[in-house]
Amino acid sequence: MAVERGAATATPVRRILALGGHEFSSRPADRAVCELLLRLAGERGGERPRICILPTASGDTTEQIASFYSAFGERPCEPSDVSLFRLGRRPMALRDHLLSQDLIYVGGGSMVNLLAVWEAHDVASILSLAWRQGVVLAGQSAGAMCWFEAGITKSSGKPLAAAGLGLLHGSLCVHYNNEPERRAAYLDAVGDGMPSGYGLDDYAGLLWEGEGTPSALTARRGARAYRVSSRAGEVAESPLPARFLPAPAPAALREDIAEFRRIKTMRKRAGWLG
Amino acid sequence: MEMAARQIVAFGGGGFSMESGNPLLDDYVLGLTGAERPRVCFLPSASGDADHYIVRFYRAFSAHRCEPTHISLFRREQGPSDLRRHLLSQDLIYVGGGSVVSLLGVWRAHGIDSILREAWESGVVLCGLSAGSLCWFAEAVSGFHGEPKRLRGLGLLPFSNCVHYERGSGRGEAYHRFLREGMCGGYAAEDGAALHFRGEELSRVVASRPQARGYRLDAAGSQVVEMRIATTYLGDRDAPPQAPLPEALSTAPAA
Numbered sequence: 187m188a189v190e191r192g193a194a195t196a197t198p199v200r201r202i203l204a205l206g207g208h209e210f211s212s213r214p215a216d217r218a219v220c221e222l223l224l225r226l227a228g229e230r231g232g233e234r235p236r237i238c239i240l241p242t243a244s245g246d247t248t249e250q251i252a253s254f255y256s257a258f259g260e261r262p263c264e265p266s267d268v269s270l271f272r273l274g275r276r277p278m279a280l281r282d283h284l285l286s287q288d289l290i291y292v293g294g295g296s297m298v299n300l301l302a303v304w305e306a307h308d309v310a311s312i313l314s315l316a317w318r319q320g321v322v323l324a325g326q327s328a329g330a331m332c333w334f335e336a337g338i339t340k341s342s343g344k345p346l347a348a349a350g351l352g353l354l355h356g357s358l359c360v361h362y363n364n365e366p367e368r369r370a371a372y373l374d375a376v377g378d379g380m381p382s383g384y385g386l387d388d389y390a391g392l393l394w395e396g397e398g399t400p401s402a403l404t405a406r407r408g409a410r411a412y413r414v415s416s417r418a419g420e421v422a423e424s425p426l427p428a429r430f431l432p433a434p435a436p437a438a439l440r441e442d443i444a445e446f447r448r449i450k451t452m453r454k455r456a457g458w459l460g
Numbered sequence: 461m462e463m464a465a466r467q468i469v470a471f472g473g474g475g476f477s478m479e480s481g482n483p484l485l486d487d488y489v490l491g492l493t494g495a496e497r498p499r500v501c502f503l504p505s506a507s508g509d510a511d512h513y514i515v516r517f518y519r520a521f522s523a524h525r526c527e528p529t530h531i532s533l534f535r536r537e538q539g540p541s542d543l544r545r546h547l548l549s550q551d552l553i554y555v556g557g558g559s560v561v562s563l564l565g566v567w568r569a570h571g572i573d574s575i576l577r578e579a580w581e582s583g584v585v586l587c588g589l590s591a592g593s594l595c596w597f598a599e600a601v602s603g604f605h606g607e608p609k610r611l612r613g614l615g616l617l618p619f620s621n622c623v624h625y626e627r628g629s630g631r632g633e634a635y636h637r638f639l640r641e642g643m644c645g646g647y648a649a650e651d652g653a654a655l656h657f658r659g660e661e662l663s664r665v666v667a668s669r670p671q672a673r674g675y676r677l678d679a680a681g682s683q684v685v686e687m688r689i690a691t692t693y694l695g696d697r698d699a700p701p702q703a704p705l706p707e708a709l710s711t712a713p714a715a
Contacts, residue, residue, distance in 0.1 A: 298570070303565045
């Protein structure tokens with residue numbers, strides 16, 4: 187009986203998507219990232235998955251929240267945001283809301299502030315529980331490093347090591363080849379005893395699905411994920427083979443094309459065009 | 461060695477954040493610095509360093525009457541790199557409103573909590589409204605999110621504090637309950653009223669609105685004693701001399 191019950195309530199797969207850097211724009215690589223987020227959310231939530239942004243690391247900027255809604259607002263999903271700095275104006279049941287999501291996306295900004303504010307609002311424990319219950323955790327930049335034991339943040343101006351939540355073992359450095367001074371600080375830190383980990387260029391990502399090693403993804407040619415480890419005082423950096431994420435056709439452009447073709451057809455019929 | 465005058469002005473609400481066109485409280489704190497062109501640093505941390513709030517600060521504290529700066533802890537790559545040196549060189553540090561829980565979390569992460577104590581002890585005037593008032597006290601009644609909550613502040617002032625203490629806000633009831641449950645005694649202020657402390661003593665209550673008041677609250681056994689404090693309206697030049705504190709007692713029975 188116990189075995190059957192155990193089988194019936196299988197442990198949910200714990201998934202985290204860490205992204206080196208991206209925006210919510212209509213550029214192909216950004217659309218590819220959004221498509222991946224939608225797919226991961228959909229694998230758990232079905233046709234209209236719930237996707238929530240935590241813009242904490244930015245200080246809950248309107249800019250970050252608006253760009254998130256512009257990317258997901260007209261897609262098949264239920265987007266929402268939890269702005270911890272604005273709970274006064276928009277009270278919500280924080281824990282229930284977060285635990286009911288299919289994917290929680292954490293935006294970039296200050297990693298130090300992100301963790302400090304989460305700690306103050308007791309959000310860290312909710313996210314850890316959500317992860318164990320199968321909610322996909324995702325994010326870019328500070329929102330990617332926060333899941334690891336440590337990262338390299340510019341929260342205080344220059345790149346420095348900072349502790350993360352530690353849901354994932356090891357460390358992460360984002361914007362890897364995009365910000366050489368951050369990469370240099372990371373290599374030094376790993377040489378000085380920071381746990382080994384990964385470097386992620388902008389538009390490269392790592393996806394953990396359950397136990398074991400992550401799979402590397404890239405939404406832009408040339409953007410790579412690296413394994414960075416220290417052996418006998420030497421820091422080794424090796425690129426990981428990555429799957430390419432193709433960009434879907436932009437919805438807005440498809441409509442434009444359709445409209446253009448309609449007009450062209452009408453004109454042809456009316457004899458306006460040769 | 462003479463100790464610098466430690467001053468904190470805790471607004472129940474008001475100043476440029478809430479009283480557009482009424483500069484009385486902001487003028488008051490500028491006046492306390494004694495400087496001709498005071499150096500004023502705005503800390504908008506409780507708002508998440510919201511851009512629109514920073515812009516409003518610079519409009520209210522324009523460069524012709526002070527030297528305004530701000531520190532954005534979400535954008536440390538901009539602004540002063542040495543936070544301690546910058547804050548200790550100010551005449552006035554002005555803390556904006558928002559989430560006091562987030563404020564204290566971010567301050568601790570950047571070591572601002574201990575720098576502010578140092579600034580206070582060296583004579584920099586500290587002020588703020590709402591979250592920027594609650595933060596200075598040992599304990600605070602935060603009504604920012606849902607039910608009013610009891611939380612710890614920086615503890616520069618060994619009292620409790622409640623802001624936006626308007627009738628019917630629900631904060632009064634919560635504050636009384638917390639006091640009966642053992643919260644240390646303290647002060648409440650309505651919107652437009654500001655508690656001016658010299659050292660750890662309340663020096664006076666000033667207001668930007670004629671009716672705004674401050675209150676002293678203490679638990680006495682299972683009762684809470686609430687005293688309304690004589691308040692100086694800053695807008696009236698012919699105001700009568702201040703009554704000694706506390707005055708105008710109105711003892712409220714326990715709720």
